Amino acid sequence: MKLKFRIDTFQLYRTGIAIGIALLLGYIIIFFSKIPSDAASLWEGVRAGFDNANEAFKWFLLGPIVRWRGNEMLFNERGAIQWLNESVPIIITGLAVSIVFSAKQFNIGAEGQLFMGAVAATFVAVHFPAIPVLHPIVVILTAMVTGALWAVVPALMKAKLKASELVSSLMMNYVALYMGLFLIKTFIRDTKAGSLVSLPFAATAQLPFINERYRLHIGIVIAVVSAVVIWWILRRTTWGYQVRLIGDNINFAQYSGIATQSVVFQVQVASGAVAGMAGTLEMIGYYDRFLWLFSPGYGWDGIIIATLARNNPLFVLVAALFFSYIRVGAKIMGRNTDIAPEIVSILQAAIILLVTAEAFLSGLKQRSIEKRARKVEEALTGREVK
Amino acid sequence: MHSDTGVSILEMRDIWKVYPNGVIANANVDIQVRKGEIHALLGENGAGKTTLMKILFGFEHPSSGKILYDGKEVAIASPHKAIAMGIGMVHQHFMLVPSLTVAENVLLGMEPKKGLSVDMAKAFEIVRQAGNQYGLSVPVEKKIEDISVGMRQRVEIIKTLVRGANLIILDEPTAVLTPQETVELFKALRILVDRGKTVIFITHKLNEVKQIADRITVLRKGHVVGTAEVKDMTQVEMSRMMVGRDVEMVIEKKPAVVGPELLRVKKLHYVREDKVAVLNGVSFSVRAGEILGIAGVEGNGQTELVQIITGLLSPSKGDIAVNEKVMRRLNPKTARKSGMSHIPSDRMVRGVALESTVEENVISDRYFKKPFSAYGIQSPRKITRFTKGLIDQFDIRVDSSKRSVKMLSGGNIQKVVVAREFTAGAKIIIADQPTRGIDVGASDFIRRQLVEERDQGVGVLLISADLTELLEVSDRILVLYRGEVVAHFDEVEGLTEETLGEYMLGIKRMSEDDLKGYSQETATDKEGMER
Numbered sequence: 001m002k003l004k005f006r007i008d009t010f011q012l013y014r015t016g017i018a019i020g021i022a023l024l025l026g027y028i029i030i031f032f033s034k035i036p037s038d039a040a041s042l043w044e045g046v047r048a049g050f051d052n053a054n055e056a057f058k059w060f061l062l063g064p065i066v067r068w069r070g071n072e073m074l075f076n077e078r079g080a081i082q083w084l085n086e087s088v089p090i091i092i093t094g095l096a097v098s099i100v101f102s103a104k105q106f107n108i109g110a111e112g113q114l115f116m117g118a119v120a121a122t123f124v125a126v127h128f129p130a131i132p133v134l135h136p137i138v139v140i141l142t143a144m145v146t147g148a149l150w151a152v153v154p155a156l157m158k159a160k161l162k163a164s165e166l167v168s169s170l171m172m173n174y175v176a177l178y179m180g181l182f183l184i185k186t187f188i189r190d191t192k193a194g195s196l197v198s199l200p201f202a203a204t205a206q207l208p209f210i211n212e213r214y215r216l217h218i219g220i221v222i223a224v225v226s227a228v229v230i231w232w233i234l235r236r237t238t239w240g241y242q243v244r245l246i247g248d249n250i251n252f253a254q255y256s257g258i259a260t261q262s263v264v265f266q267v268q269v270a271s272g273a274v275a276g277m278a279g280t281l282e283m284i285g286y287y288d289r290f291l292w293l294f295s296p297g298y299g300w301d302g303i304i305i306a307t308l309a310r311n312n313p314l315f316v317l318v319a320a321l322f323f324s325y326i327r328v329g330a331k332i333m334g335r336n337t338d339i340a341p342e343i344v345s346i347l348q349a350a351i352i353l354l355v356t357a358e359a360f361l362s363g364l365k366q367r368s369i370e371k372r373a374r375k376v377e378e379a380l381t382g383r384e385v386k
Numbered sequence: 387m388h389s390d391t392g393v394s395i396l397e398m399r400d401i402w403k404v405y406p407n408g409v410i411a412n413a414n415v416d417i418q419v420r421k422g423e424i425h426a427l428l429g430e431n432g433a434g435k436t437t438l439m440k441i442l443f444g445f446e447h448p449s450s451g452k453i454l455y456d457g458k459e460v461a462i463a464s465p466h467k468a469i470a471m472g473i474g475m476v477h478q479h480f481m482l483v484p485s486l487t488v489a490e491n492v493l494l495g496m497e498p499k500k501g502l503s504v505d506m507a508k509a510f511e512i513v514r515q516a517g518n519q520y521g522l523s524v525p526v527e528k529k530i531e532d533i534s535v536g537m538r539q540r541v542e543i544i545k546t547l548v549r550g551a552n553l554i555i556l557d558e559p560t561a562v563l564t565p566q567e568t569v570e571l572f573k574a575l576r577i578l579v580d581r582g583k584t585v586i587f588i589t590h591k592l593n594e595v596k597q598i599a600d601r602i603t604v605l606r607k608g609h610v611v612g613t614a615e616v617k618d619m620t621q622v623e624m625s626r627m628m629v630g631r632d633v634e635m636v637i638e639k640k641p642a643v644v645g646p647e648l649l650r651v652k653k654l655h656y657v658r659e660d661k662v663a664v665l666n667g668v669s670f671s672v673r674a675g676e677i678l679g680i681a682g683v684e685g686n687g688q689t690e691l692v693q694i695i696t697g698l699l700s701p702s703k704g705d706i707a708v709n710e711k712v713m714r715r716l717n718p719k720t721a722r723k724s725g726m727s728h729i730p731s732d733r734m735v736r737g738v739a740l741e742s743t744v745e746e747n748v749i750s751d752r753y754f755k756k757p758f759s760a761y762g763i764q765s766p767r768k769i770t771r772f773t774k775g776l777i778d779q780f781d782i783r784v785d786s787s788k789r790s791v792k793m794l795s796g797g798n799i800q801k802v803v804v805a806r807e808f809t810a811g812a813k814i815i816i817a818d819q820p821t822r823g824i825d826v827g828a829s830d831f832i833r834r835q836l837v838e839e840r841d842q843g844v845g846v847l848l849i850s851a852d853l854t855e856l857l858e859v860s861d862r863i864l865v866l867y868r869g870e871v872v873a874h875f876d877e878v879e880g881l882t883e884e885t886l887g888e889y890m891l892g893i894k895r896m897s898e899d900d901l902k903g904y905s906q907e908t909a910t911d912k913e914g915m916e917r
Contacts, residue, residue, distance in 0.1 A: 374402075
């Protein structure tokens with residue numbers, strides 16, 4: 001009966017191995033692309049390939065936290081702060097997605113929710129009477145309410161019309177993008193600026209900094225606290241219990257007397273509220289105006305991260321920090337070598353494919369289970385078993 | 387008939403099967419089947435009979451072990467391969483297309499062609515001949531949905547024969563049959579072996595083994611206990627092999643002390659989406675302190691009846707009254723609030739959440755109440771303590787209350803369901819197939835619990851396909867046939883399975899006058915409650 005523990009650690013191994021394979025894949029790609037075509041001999045070429053790949057991987061794996069002065073390794077403060085700042089929006093969307101996924105609702109509208117949240121927040125950040133402390137709170141709440149309202153549409157369509165939330169929430173993302181840009185362009189555009197950006201935010205709307213030089217804002221604190229709070233809500237409250245039970249078996253939840261329709265609705269709206277603040281935190285933390293011309297993609301990252309974290313809010317934190325680390329690493333590699341940082345997309349894809357592929361390494365798992373089972377059997381019957 | 391020289395058609399040697407959740411379904415299993423015999427595979431539910439046969443039919447792959455068919459070692463990768471080798475299997479749940487005719491089902495994928503279209507006349511002829519050859523006549527032109535369960539089973543058997551099966555596996559073939567249909571099936575099986583076929587017969591019913599089988603192999607907890615000639619053994623010996631102890635099956639029951647009416651079902655009609663009327667004016671009532679049993683061949687409206695009473699389904703017409711109050715907005719929540727609890731027949735679909743823990747499963751109807759939570763926050767320690775109490779009280783075999791339910795065996799999963807439903811403080815318990823597919827020990831325990839609840843003044847509605855169980859536990863019995871109550875027995879003493887079978891098959895039905903005894907009240911006394 002000790003089998004359960006092994007099966008769980010197996011998931012951990014599997015994720016680790018998936019990451020290892022992805023990194024190896026990245027290394028191989030870089031290796032082959034860096035063999036100079038004019039190498040004097042094959043041997044020379046291979047050596048140059050290895051040298052280049054090693055150099056690239058040094059920047060990629062250590063870049064976010066290490067900088068070099070000569071041969072001396074120093075702490076890379078700027079890189080580390082960039083890493084933390086970039087993880088904020090994807091932690092938040094990861095959390096938002098893990099809430100809906102916990103109830104097995106395939107709502108993928110986080111992208112639109114965060115976009116509309118940021119648009120609404122922009123108006124408040126620019127125009128709201130500038131009261132210190134209160135201002136950013138009102139901005140964030142506006143973003144959350146807007147995100148929640150944006151989620152109401154697919155949630156209602158699901159509850160009342162049985163429309164697939166997968167389709168409707170996806171469509172709402174496009175509506176959000178073009179409507180949001182229209183609103184910014186029409187009502188709050190900074191005409192003095194060279195590109196399409198909003199008027200600058202009031203200074204009081206800005207999130208406080210932890211490190212002013214490299215603009216480390218308290219968004220990361222908000223993200224970590226959110227993760228813990230959402231974990232607590234899902235794990236320790238009766239509401240979270242309902243959500244998880246619905247996610248496990250909605251027929252059973254209904255049979256038990258849980259108002260499944262209404263909880264499913266609430267889950268989508270709650271997730272929308274969380275997603276709503278994802279972009280806003282970055283905007284009033286790192287930047288000082290609305291400057292997106294495209295959808296930032298954090299909502300999609302959220303789906304990847306929630307999947308990798310198996311919808312556990314605390315693992316979302318780890319997964320999001322990991323992703324933003326390799327992304328920052330890739331950018332630093334791109335600056336210091338001539339390798340395109342987009343290679344990180346290949347790594348991400350490989351990791352997700354391997355982690356979500358149920359059959360990956362399942363033979364290994366089965367063999368270890370069989371071995372254990374036979375041992376237990378031997379102990380019970382006292383018979384020799386091959 | 388069967389040869390004592392023992393030419394074996396099949397040998398399985400040292401078969402192991404470990405499922406991905408760590409459950410050992412088969413361990414070190416050896417079985418040898420002789421050409422031309424009826425070989426019964428006997429064992430309790432969960433003993434590993436079905437798994438072993440799935441391995442033989444290529445549905446599952448063994449973790450290790452050898453299979454010899456006709457003296458040659460074979461690897462059976464898929465059912466396709468098994469069929470090609472001459473192995474056929476009739477599953478517990480039939481694999482037929484209801485909207486196609488018998489002939490079309492039998493010849494699916496191998497239809498005789500005339501140009502581009504199917505030569506129906508020829509198809510009918512082939513199937514008719516195949517059936518007659520083995521004494522299995524079937525209405526070849528009828529649709530599957532229009533024929534009885536017994537007939538459907540014949541169709542399945544013919545299907546394997548047409549595909550050239552020499553070894554036919556029947557997985558609990560009598561579970562869905564009435565006593566009369568069982569007799570017919572056994573006749574057919576005899577003809578099959580006389581014509582040189584071999585039959586493997588999975589069952590846990592001892593009297594059937596005695597009647598039909600030549601040899602048995604008994605499985606217990608995944609191991610082979612032994613193989614023997616049936617004529618050398620008594621039923622008691624077999625049951626000892628099967629269970630490992632003598633089973634005391636008789637439940638001591640005090641006479642019922644009947645109280646006020648708790649549940650009344652009034653002229654219930656239900657028309658399914660496909661316009662089939664599944665319930666046609668069913669009425670009855672359950673009083674405090676009694677167990678009302680409902681007998682019927684599966685698919686005669688029981689499922690819908692239970693779903694309507696428990697609020698999972700809205701009736702087309704008719705009412706449900708609890709404590710003489712008509713339930714206006716009946717759903718699972720209000721049903722539970724009104725004092726009903728429900729042991730569902732499909733426990734994996736509705737009875738539990740498999741990935742969730744035992745704790746999470748036993749509080750699903752009371753998680754919002756004290757002491758399990760306060761102000762919307764759960765009290766994990768109290769939930770654990772409560773669950774541990776239930777694990778002891780109901781003898782659930784699990785090493786931790788935080789184990790996910792999917793790690794438990796079928797019988798223990800059912801005990802989780804029963805533990806929850808029996809401790810809900812209900813006045814009415816709807817027990818739908820409460821012991822289906824679980825071992826004898828757990829079944830016995832659950833039946834005793836039902837009787838105990840009844841002695842405490844709870845009203846129990848028991849729906850069961852197991853007639854022995856119905857006769858043993860119920861105080862009164864109704865028979866449901868095509869969505870109607872066709873018989874009602876106030877006295878269970880002296881009632882036999884055969885009598886029930888006749889009503890279940892629609893061979894007999896009580897007259898309106900005979901039925902008045904129980905339904906009259908609905909028609910007249912309670913007129914005031916009608917709309």
